Amino acid sequence: MTREQRLAQDRLRDMADSDEDYGGGGGGGYEEDVLRGRAPAYLSHAGEDFTREDLARSDESLYERLMESHRASFGRHYDPRTRRNRTQKRVDAFSKQIETMADAYVSWSAATAEGGLGSSYELSADAVVQETREVLVVDVFSAYHDNLALIAGDRYVSSGCVRQGWMPVAPWFPTVVITLRALEVYRVTNLRCPRLGIQPFVRALCDLHGVAPRPWLASQFSVAFDVYLAVRAVIDKRVQVALGRDTPNWRLKNACPACLYKLEGEPHLYIPFMYTMDGNNSLSRHEIREKEQVHEDGTTVPGASKELGDDRVVPGDYYLPREEVNKWAKEGLEELMKGFVPGVENDNDQDGCAERWQNMKEDVTARAWGMYDETGIFPALCRHGFVLVVVDMVKSGELAKYGFSVTAHLFRVLGEVAGAYDIGCKFGKMVNSHPLLSKLALDNNFKSLVGAFHGHGHGRRCQLKNLTTYVKGVGLESLEGCEAYFSKSNGLAANTRHASRFHRQQAITAYMKHTDAFDTYQSLSLVMCSKYRRALEIKATYGALREAMRDLGVESREVFETWLESEKTYLRTLSREPLEETMEMEYYQKLGARHGRLRSKATRRLETQRRHALELHAKALAVVHDLEVRMGIETRWSPGEDKWDGAAARVEKRRYRRAIDHLEGLVVSRMFELAKCHMSGTGYRLRKHIAKALQARSKAIKGAIAKYNQAAEAMEPPRPTLDWEQVVECAFLADFDLLRDAREDIRQEPWALPAGRAAxxxxxxxxxxxxxxERLNVEIHRFVTYMRDEDNFLIRQEDRLREEGDEGMVHQVRLVRMERGRFTSLHMSRFVRLSKAGGFTGDLVPGVSVSRERHAPASEAEYEQDEDAASDDDEEVARLTAGFINIVRLSSDISAEAEDTQDS
Known part of the structure; x- marks a missing residue:
């Protein structure tokens, strides 16, 4: 290394070897380094500078005291702050400025409304710049240094950043800012692809900028993004206040325009409102804990939580607070199933569903998962898919309190409703038995809870009562929207699994709000049109039903109602065996235990266990004596007698019947679900692939088939046995439920024959x-009216705010109007095409809503008292209606031309 290279390296390291090294030739290097703080100033007691040779001859102790004093006065000071509360301090600091930042955001949004996110900020000519600061600006395609101009009126540096289109990453003295367009790009992209997290997005920015990934940039981006969402939440709140929509539960009462926007003079629906609810454990969140503790007995206990929380609360009313949910925990559960409220339908008969479904068992639902805090979500959706409310499942599975809290909240806010749950057969009884919920149900004309989604997996008795096919007023609605919703929302799991509680709820709430506005609302007309066409297709089969009735000798369709009741009665008798037959079978089994004459190997194994339990042969004989006394038997039965053989046949038939029940619960239920998903129409190779997958994963099914085969072979005469291939094929093509032997041979009953069941x-x-x-005609009319009223109402509000001089809020209201208004022509074109189909009986002319909120008069009193104003309003409604219909026809013509062009 040459001397010049060594001197350059020493200067880079802020080291000074001699006076010559500092450019004694007049370069001013030493003085420059002292002024810039890169080197200490060597001063004598007289104040002049001196060289290191002079230091050797001076008082060393004086020099050391001077250096110590310098370090004490100007050295690095001790920072008493800790990292444990840094998040809360930052949140508190931004909270003080959030309103001012929202004002700046409104100004920036209005200023860039014409050019959009691609426009650049321009300082107004009359602005008085008081100070400028250099900051690093991180944009979508570049990162650069720019000057932040603080003008008169900027209360904070952060508000000055937002006014210029930047979001600071620190509350008071930011040196790095993120552009609002970069944050908006990530927000929209993340909502469309929930799996995209901040870290991969920031790494993508670094790739676009042509630099290596910056580890700290992800944290800075996360801070800026949280503040950005908080600012947007403040503005949303202001918009709701300006529109008069800030009353409690306003969103819930207006969640779905087709379900809740009621009109004057519309027909009353038997079930005014339907919703579905279910739990989903995909959106669970790991809790950060200390190392688990191991007790002396070898058991392990999860360590204490060490999460650093803050007091942020997710805005909006999608979530029910945990405190509200916990009010329903263990409340009245001791007396829950002991008695039913008078006047509510009571059905204490057991249908076997509680043995089939894991989330019906208390020992399963009450189990806590130690590694998670939130174990999932429990939402409620309307029949069109709009989210009504959601609660967190905390350290547990699907407990009753989640369904209770959701049901009670919907009762209070919406009134007369009917809900669906995959264990609705049991949950409905629990609601009717709960002292508080039963009162709410009676007060709000609560109809019933129907067992939806897993309906074909429930027992046949449960299906006949709760399956949507047999429930009056439900229509063709399957109420399975939760599972379809979960298939999309599960994409959030990758980013919420290890997030904080606040960030998890923030992500879930933002996703639900975006899905409601841009997915569910956009496809609302498509869903209703599809349901309408499906209903018309079913109605077109009425002729085939008449032919089937003629072949079956059925004169009236009321006969089918009688058949359904006969089937219910038959299944009810199967659930309770006659006492006399039960005692005879028990007597036969005890005699068989005494004589050792039971037939099958499985029975011998069960009998061995029974003998081990009784321990002595005399105990079995004692039981026989007791049964003989109770049954009045004077001569003991023996093999070969009619009573012995009859009881033996009944025992084998019961074993055979129970084997079929078990097989149905494990196999047929799953195959019906696959058939409902149109899997039955798949090709041969795909069905074989599904069969192999189920066979490899279901040992219980194999055991059920083996048990059935043993019971079938023991029957007199023996019944056909089954193998795996036969079970899969039959499950796709047959109905196992009733084609079985029982105490009563019902195979020739009309409702048990395939043709009769199909009819x-x-x-x-x-x-x-x-x-x-009938329901769709009401909902389509509501939706058409809602689109007209909402658009007119928001236009009037824009005019009012413009007259008040609030241009920033005018732009925000316009954004709200454009959010849903962009889909109006799409919805109307779908409805117009549907109206041209044969069998359509709906009405596309807007009506008059029951709610006066979106009406032209300023108040309801004004609307009722001023007849002249009412007359003028009627003319205005007629004019707007005519204009609306013209828009509808125009959009329909445009859509038709587009379709013709595409076809050509």
Missing amino acids: MDQHFKLLRADEEI
Whole structure:
């Protein structure tokens, strides 16, 4: 290394070797380094500078005292702050400035409204710049240094950043800012692809900038993004206040325009409002804990939580607070199933569903998962898919308190509702038995809870009562929206699994709000049109039903209702065996235990266990004596007698019947679900692939088939056995539920024959199709009216705010109007095409809503008292209606031309 290279390296390291090294030739290097703080100033007691040779001859102690004093006065000071509360301090600091930042955001948004996110900020000519600061600006395609101009009126540096289109990463003295367009790009992209987290997005920015990934940039981006969402939440709140929509539960009461925007003079629906709810454990969140503790007995206990929380609360009313949910925990559970409220339907008969479904068992639902804090979400959706409310499942599975809290909240806010739950057969009884919920149900004309989604997996008795096909007023609605919703929302799991509690709820709430506005609302007309066409297709099969009725000798469709009741009665008798037959079978089994004459190997194994439990042969004999006394038997039965053989046949038949029940619960239920998903129409190779997958994963199914085969072979005469391939094929093509032997041979009953069952099912489908068309006619009319009223109402509010001189808020209200208004022509073109189909009986002319909120008069009193104003309003409604219909026709013509062009 040459001397010049060594001197350059020493200067870079802020080291000074001699006076010559500092450019004694007049370069001013030493003085420059002292002024810039890169080197200490060597001063004598007289004040002049002196060289290191002079230091050697001076008082060393004086020099050391001077250096110590310098370090004490100007050295690095001790920072008493800790990292444990840094998040809360930052949140508190931004909270003080959030309103001012929201004002700046409104100004920036209005200023860039014409050019959009691509426009650049321009300082107004009359602005008085008081100070400028250099900051690093991180944009989408570049990062650069720029001057932050603080003008008169900027209360904070952060508000000055927002006014210029930047979001600071620190509350008071930011040196790095993120552009609002970069944050908006990530927000929109993340909502469309929930799996995209901040870290990969920031790394993508670094790739676009052509630099290596910056580890700290992800943290800075996260801070800026949180503040950006907080600012947007403040502005949303202001917009709601300006529109008069800040009353409690306003969003819930207006969540779905098709379900809740009621009109004057519309027909009353038997079930005014339907919702579905279910739990989903995909959006669970790991809790940060200390190392687990191991006790002396070898058991391990999760360590204490060490999460650093803050007091931020997610804005909006999607979430029910945990405190509200916990009010329903263990409340009245001791007396829950002991008695039912008078006047509510009571059904204490056991249908076997509690043994089939894991989330019905208290020992399963009450189990806490130690590694998670939130174990999932429990939402409620309307029948069109809009989110009504959601709660967090905390350290547990699907407990009753989650369904209770959601049901009670909907009762209070919406009134007369009917809900669906995959364990609705049991949950409905729990609601009717709960002292508080039962009162709310009676007060709000609560109809019933129907067992939806897993309906075909429930027992047949449960299906006949709760399956939507047989429930009056439900229409063709399957109420399975939760599972379809979960299939999309599960994409959030990658980013929420290890997030904080606040960030998890923030991500879930933002996703729900975006999905409601841009997915569910956009497809609302498509869903209703599809349901309408499906109902028309079912109604077109009425002729086939008449032919089937003629072949079956059925004169009236009311006969099918009788068949359904006969089936219910038959299944009810199967659930309770006659006492006399039960005692005879028990007597036979005890005698068989004494004589050792039971037949099958499985029975011998069970009998061995029974003998081990009784321990002595005399105990079995004692039981026989007791049964003989109770049954009045004077001569003991022996093999070969009629009573012995009859009891033996009944025992084998019961074993055979129970084996079929078990097989149905494990196999047929799953296959029906696959059939509902149109898997039955798949090709041969795909069905074989599904069969192999189920066979490899379901040992319980194999055991059920083996048990059935043993029971079938023991029957007199032996019944056909089954293998895996036969079970899969039969599950796709047959109905196992009733084609079985029982105490009463019902195989020749009309409702048990395949043709009779098909006709009965078609009858109920036609009933539900009529109900569906009636409901859709109401919902389509509501939705058409809502689109007109909402657009007119927001236009009037824009004019009012413009007259008040609030241009910033005018732009925000315009954004709200454009958010849903962009889909109006799409919705109307779909409805117009539907109206041209044969069988459409709806009305596309807007009506008059029951709520006066969106009406032209300023108040309801004004609307009722001033007849002249009412007359003028009627003319205005007629004019707007005519204009609205013209827009509809125009959009329909444009859509038709587009379709013709595409076809050509």
